[in-house]
Amino acid sequence: MTQEPLLKAHGLVKRYGRVTALDQCDFDLMPGEILAVIGDNGAGKSSLIKALSGAIQPDDGQITLEGRPVRFASPLDARSHGIECVYQTLAMSPALSIADNMFMGRELRKPGIMGKWFRKLDRPAMEKFAREKLTELGLMTIQNINQTIETLSGGQRQGVAVARAAAFGSKVVILDEPTAALGVKESRRVLELIRDVRSRGIPIILISHNMPHVFEVADRIHIHRLGRRLCVIKPDDYSMSDAVAFMTGAKVPEEAATAA
Ligand SMILES: Nc1ncnc2c1ncn2[C@@H]1O[C@H](COP(=O)(O)OP(=O)(O)OP(=O)(O)O)[C@@H](O)[C@H]1O
Numbered sequence: 001m002t003q004e005p006l007l008k009a010h011g012l013v014k015r016y017g018r019v020t021a022l023d024q025c026d027f028d029l030m031p032g033e034i035l036a037v038i039g040d041n042g043a044g045k046s047s048l049i050k051a052l053s054g055a056i057q058p059d060d061g062q063i064t065l066e067g068r069p070v071r072f073a074s075p076l077d078a079r080s081h082g083i084e085c086v087y088q089t090l091a092m093s094p095a096l097s098i099a100d101n102m103f104m105g106r107e108l109r110k111p112g113i114m115g116k117w118f119r120k121l122d123r124p125a126m127e128k129f130a131r132e133k134l135t136e137l138g139l140m141t142i143q144n145i146n147q148t149i150e151t152l153s154g155g156q157r158q159g160v161a162v163a164r165a166a167a168f169g170s171k172v173v174i175l176d177e178p179t180a181a182l183g184v185k186e187s188r189r190v191l192e193l194i195r196d197v198r199s200r201g202i203p204i205i206l207i208s209h210n211m212p213h214v215f216e217v218a219d220r221i222h223i224h225r226l227g228r229r230l231c232v233i234k235p236d237d238y239s240m241s242d243a244v245a246f247m248t249g250a251k252v253p254e255e256a257a258t259a260a
Helices: 045-052 076-079 098-103 123-137 154-168 184-199 211-217 238-250 255-259
Strands: 007-016 020-031 032-040 062-064 068-070 083-086 174-176 204-207 218-227 228-233
Touching: 007 045, 020 045, 020 062, 020 228, 032 045, 032 211, 032 238, 045 174, 062 255, 068 123, 076 083, 076 174, 076 238, 083 154, 098 123, 154 174, 154 184, 154 228, 184 211, 211 238, 218 238, 228 238
Parallel strands: 032 204, 032 218, 083 174, 174 204
Antiparallel strands: 007 020, 007 062, 062 068, 218 228
16 A cells, blocks of 8 residues: 655745746655755755745645645644744744743643633643653753753754654654754764654654765655756665755756656
8 A cells, every 4th residue: 555645745836026946846745754855055945845834835836734735824823733843043042941942832821710821831841841852852961951042052952943843743843954053973963863753753854955964864855956856766776976966957867766
């Protein structure tokens, strides 16, 4: 029995004035896989993940989640469908604690008769949840859940952002260049974390320019070129230099690879 894609897009178009960022772009993410998205600068990778995570609305095309058509009005809307995106900027508040950053807009509040915004934060419950999620992903090298984000290393910050996405992103986690600003050891930890998230059954879309990282963790690689999916390859079938040659147009993939 062939598996159906969990998240699928067909014919996505996004124009910014005279620039066509997405040009009839197709996409599919299978359940439980790590799918890398690679492409040259300006190829349209960010536009694709923004469309899939509700940050922009495509001008044309369809997105389906678990076989049902969806149209995300905002990132919040995509989140409510279980799609979490960790952008390069991480969107964290440096002066707030790890626990506070895990929630950000989804804080747990104590019970009461008043409206949500008037009830006190349930700090013990938030700290417990944050501790559990970080422990689940083996991230408890962080000593204190009340430590502020600004006191963490780059890798630990990225870890908290990934843990937050994995904790709330029940269906899909999208990571935009998660190892870009990190050293060798920290990158390694984040790659392990990505595998841990997959082992919990959550598929990951990984946007990266780092070919060794992509080839190390990806199950499949979506190669993006000139606003559309050029082909999908499996890391075992091609070399990194083949992938770069496809990305830049120096080499044309044979037909068979598009069905990978
Ligand atoms: N908000 C915007 N306004 C105008 N043009 C935009 C906007 N966002 C993206 N573009 C253009 O759309 C095209 C695709 O950009 P996009 O950021 O999606 O590419 P990318 O593959 O993610 O690039 P990079 O790897 O450099 O981040 C580029 O030509 C870019 O200049």
